[in-house]
Amino acid sequence: MFYREVGDLKTTYRSDQQVLTITQERYAIFALLAFMYAVVPFIADDFWLNTVIIPALIFSLAALGLNILVGYAGLISLGTGGFMGVGAYACYKLTTIFPDVNIVFHILASGFFAAAVGVLFGLPSLRIKGFYLAVATLASQFFLEWAFGRIAWLYNYNDSGAIDAVNRSLGGFALTEPYGDTKFQYLVTLTIVVFLTLIAINILRGRFGRSWMAIRDMDIAAELIGIRLLPSKLLAFAISSYYCGVAGAMLVFLSLGSAEVESFDILNASFPVLFMVIIGGLGSIIGSFLGAGFIVVLPIIISTVPRFFEIDINSATVEHFRFMIVGALIIFFLIVEPAGLARLWQITREKLRLWPFPN
Amino acid sequence: MTLTKSAVLGVAVGAMLTTSFALNAQAADGHYIPLTTYRTGAFAGSGTPNANGMHDFFTMLNQRDGGIGGVKIIVEECETGYKAQKGVECYEATKGKGALVYNPYSTGITLQLIPKAPIDKIPVLSMGYGLSAAADGEKFPWIFNAPATYWSQASGVIKYIASRNKGDLKGKKIGFTYLDVGYGREPIPLFKALAKKMGFELMLLPVGVKEMQNQASHWLQVRKEKPDYMIIWGWGAMTPTAIKEAAKIRFNMENFIGVWWSGGQVDVRPAGKGAIGYHAMTFHGASTDIPVFKDIIKHVVDGPGKTLTKKAEDVKEIYYMRGVFNAFVVAEAIANAQKITGKKNITGADMRKGLETLNLTPARIKEAGFEGFIDSLKITCKDHAGANKMFVQRWDGKDWKKVSDWIEPMKDLVRPMLEEAAAKYVADKKDWVTQKCS
Incomplete structure (x- = not known):
């Protein structure tokens, strides 16, 4: 009923190797993209765009970046917040030093700074693995937090110690928060996220992705079949950090408007992104999006529910409930499906493909 | 998960999303x-x-x-x-x-x-x-x-300390412990300017949000460096912790002065008798x-x-x-x-x-x-x-008591600095909305 795969034949190698091999799914994705581009800007108001959808997209990108490292290359990192921060601060420095260069270019370029820092802190990954590596990346997180707070050059010696909003435009329209129109910010965010996701899918399908997965599954075997561990692992750190860095830059310039160290500390960035990856599904691209949606959207929906039904409840109580409900749901989902939301989707999809025949 | 279950879940999620879009602000x-x-x-x-x-x-x-x-x-x-x-x-x-x-x-x-x-x-x-x-x-x-502003207040604190030293702060050492976020960092430029102008030594002691409830090492440093006065720009759990630590190292509370956000009962109560003598700025009465x-x-x-x-x-x-x-x-x-x-x-x-x-x-x-x-x-x-x-109040173990006259901030010093900082803030921002005052 749902899937009609009969007659969906592949006659060329090209069509056999495309990203989505099932025609229906391809159309579904096109339809989803069309919906995201053409419908969402008109039905969602500024609140939903600015506090839910844009952050969800940006965090999806960060989760995707971390997923490359944790899910595909098997290298645990707690330094995501730091790498996002590097992107944000790099973008701020770039755009204040070169104000005439397009901000989107700066956002994409700032990822390279994050990648460089990621490679630097990824060096120990050749020698240490697992929890020990997590501790090493934690050190990078602490160092970067310290740097953002203490090196005044990074925030242009602002007395507030925060990087504040700069007014930059794209194609003649103000883009950066808070100057730009939220719908415009949304479209730019969506475009960057879609573009980078497409690249990530292809990297992961290709030689790099396969070598990372080989390392993840058994590094000695990977080495024996000719994969050089150090360059592969460092490349994983570089690409992962690139994505995190771009996400950090987008977070500041397209969503928050200004940021302090606090936005990139371990509790506000590193852990949530790691949870997104774990709940969404390790080693899954769709999982990164589902996980980010879960962690970003759910708390906000929970806190708007009483407001929606006009229940008179004190905001602190809502906050306490929110913590409890989100915590309970995380545990619930992990018990129901430890492999994450992506696995749930995968099972559903398999069943739908076979439907009405059970397997 | 069975198909019905997932269908129910799907419908629920869909319904949630559609209602959420309808949650327009009115x-x-x-x-x-x-x-x-x-x-x-x-x-x-x-x-x-x-x-x-x-x-x-x-x-x-x-x-x-x-x-x-x-x-x-x-x-x-x-x-x-x-x-x-x-x-x-x-x-x-x-x-x-x-x-x-x-x-x-x-x-x-x-x-x-x-x-x-x-x-x-x-x-x-x-x-x-x-x-x-x-x-x-x-x-x-x-x-x-x-x-x-905080800058006015910072000038007021120093003015008050100076008044207790017959206007002379040369060679004195004043410690400044602050919550290491935008709030606590805000007065630093003014303290630096004043230190230069009045010849006292400024000792900065930032306290991160994470270390807020554990300031033992900070106060150890205070004990070592023996500043004559301590000024605190704390908020939340930072101030009561600092006062407790200060009491522990027997820092003279009479020389410990808080910003007006470090001068509530919640800040001094946890230290009990140790907090007696602690001073804080304020701009309104306590009765x-x-x-x-x-x-x-x-x-x-x-x-x-x-x-x-x-x-x-x-x-x-x-x-x-x-x-x-x-x-x-x-x-x-x-x-x-x-x-x-x-x-x-x-x-x-x-x-x-x-x-x-x-x-x-x-x-x-x-x-x-x-x-x-x-x-x-x-x-x-x-x-x-x-x-x-503004004025200074002192905690006597039960109540906040006013101990100074109304203090006028150093307007002639602060105002030009404020204007300079404002100009700097606005300088690199295109289309910043300003106004002309007649």
Whole structure:
């Protein structure tokens, strides 16, 4: 009923190797993209765009970046917040030093700074693995937090110690928060996220992705079949950090408007992104999006529910409930499906493909 | 998971998403005042009385006078946990409902809202906190930080210390311990300038949010370096911890002076007797023996008004009183805006005008029941802080007692610095909205 795969034949190698091999799914994705581009800007108001959808997209990108490292290359990192921060601060420095260069270019370029820092802190990954590596990346997180707070050059010696909003435009329209129109910010965010996701899918399908997965599954075997561990692992750190860095830059310039160290500390960035990856599904691209949606959207929906039904409840109580409900749901989902939301989707999809025949 | 289950789940998620899109903000009928509060987290100790004070004063006005100018006040709280990011979320969630003014109660949130205010045309009143430079009304038309900026206050603290040393601070060592966020870092430029001018040595001791409740190493350093005075810019759990640590190393409490956000009962109580002698700046009295608090207790705390204040005793909290003062300024600005525009229901832009021409004369202060509690307050187009006077209070183990005269900040030093900082803030921002004051 749902899937009609009969007659969906592949006659060329090209069509056999495309990203989505099932025609229906391809159309579904096109339809989803069309919906995201053409419908969402008109039905969602500024609140939903600015506090839910844009952050969800940006965090999806960060989760995707971390997923490359944790899910595909098997290298645990707690330094995501730091790498996002590097992107944000790099973008701020770039755009204040070169104000005439397009901000989107700066956002994409700032990822390279994050990648460089990621490679630097990824060096120990050749020698240490697992929890020990997590501790090493934690050190990078602490160092970067310290740097953002203490090196005044990074925030242009602002007395507030925060990087504040700069007014930059794209194609003649103000883009950066808070100057730009939220719908415009949304479209730019969506475009960057879609573009980078497409690249990530292809990297992961290709030689790099396969070598990372080989390392993840058994590094000695990977080495024996000719994969050089150090360059592969460092490349994983570089690409992962690139994505995190771009996400950090987008977070500041397209969503928050200004940021302090606090936005990139371990509790506000590193852990949530790691949870997104774990709940969404390790080693899954769709999982990164589902996980980010879960962690970003759910708390906000929970806190708007009483407001929606006009229940008179004190905001602190809502906050306490929110913590409890989100915590309970995380545990619930992990018990129901430890492999994450992506696995749930995968099972559903398999069943739908076979439907009405059970397997 | 069976198909039915997943179908149910899918429908549920779909329904949730569609209803959520329908959750459009609707304009509220009345003076809509959103409050970004923090009743949870490590700053709840300071945030809760503050929020209660603001809330109760507005409720009292609704109960006693039927609102302001015949229009009820609608207060909506949004919990931030003192997190700037959450504060922005709250701002986005409430700005579309006709918000008149934001009182962030967090310098971090204020900094985030400063560039947004002119675009959304909603003023920000950061009462005695926030960006000092915003006192320059020509550069920051939408931001108000009356009754005084942090820089004014910093100059006041030093002036007070100097007065205890016959005006001479040469060779003295003054330690400055601060919460290492935008709030605590704000006064540093002024302290540095003063150290240079007056010849004292400044020792900086930042305390990160994570180390807030564990300051043993910081105070060990104080013990080693033996500063003559300590100044603290703490908030939430930081101040009580610092006072306890200071008592532990037997630092002379008479030489320990807090910012006005480190001078509540919640800050000194945990240290018990050890806190006796601790000083703090303030810009209002500590006695609840004035008509307005009696009205709040009568109409709200013990009366029919809805409140989260548990007992009449809680009204005596310094931060509660400050919340009331803050709400009073907002209420007066609303009344002023109604008077100027002749409208009953005002907008954020009207509110800005109301704040900018606010003049709380002694007569008005007496009429409103605040006599003896606050000094007169006048905001002008040029000066959004007013650089008003402040005084020092001392904790005697039971009450806060006024121990200094009203201290005039060093206006001639602070104002040029403020203007310079404001110009610097605006310099690299294209299309920044400024105004010319006649």
